[in-house]
Amino acid sequence: MASGLILTTLLITISFLLCFIALILGVKSDKSREKMSPFECGFDPFKKSRIPFSLRFFLVTVIFLVFDVEVALLFPLGMLKVMSDLLFVGVSGVILVLILVMGLIHEWNQGSLTWIY
Numbered sequence: 001m002a003s004g005l006i007l008t009t010l011l012i013t014i015s016f017l018l019c020f021i022a023l024i025l026g027v028k029s030d031k032s033r034e035k036m037s038p039f040e041c042g043f044d045p046f047k048k049s050r051i052p053f054s055l056r057f058f059l060v061t062v063i064f065l066v067f068d069v070e071v072a073l074l075f076p077l078g079m080l081k082v083m084s085d086l087l088f089v090g091v092s093g094v095i096l097v098l099i100l101v102m103g104l105i106h107e108w109n110q111g112s113l114t115w116i117y
Contacts, residue, residue, distance in 0.1 A: 059112055070100045 080089045
């Protein structure tokens with residue numbers, strides 16, 4: 001019983017020592033201006049590197065994800081053609097494509113797909 005406690009204490013001590021050594025060796029010592037500045041192909045950075053994403057970029061990403069899910073719903077229709085009624089598969093495909101086209105038209109009318117105002 002005592003040997004198990006000694007072994008556990010020894011393993012915990014070794015673990016703490018290894019973590020401490022990794023912490024000491026992992027410290028970056030060169031924090032000069034050149035190392036901390038963003039790299040832009042050898043040029044001086046034009047803007048701050050820590051500005052948040054623009055809302056337009058986020059909106060285009062969300063639109064892509066919505067349309068990507070719609071397209072992913074179209075893929076299984078090929079397998080349903082074998083197992084199900086052809087009319088059901090055709091109507092389902094047309095409904096999904098109509099939803100996709102109506103979403104595209106809506107986003108176009110809202111101006112979300114125009115890059116320049």
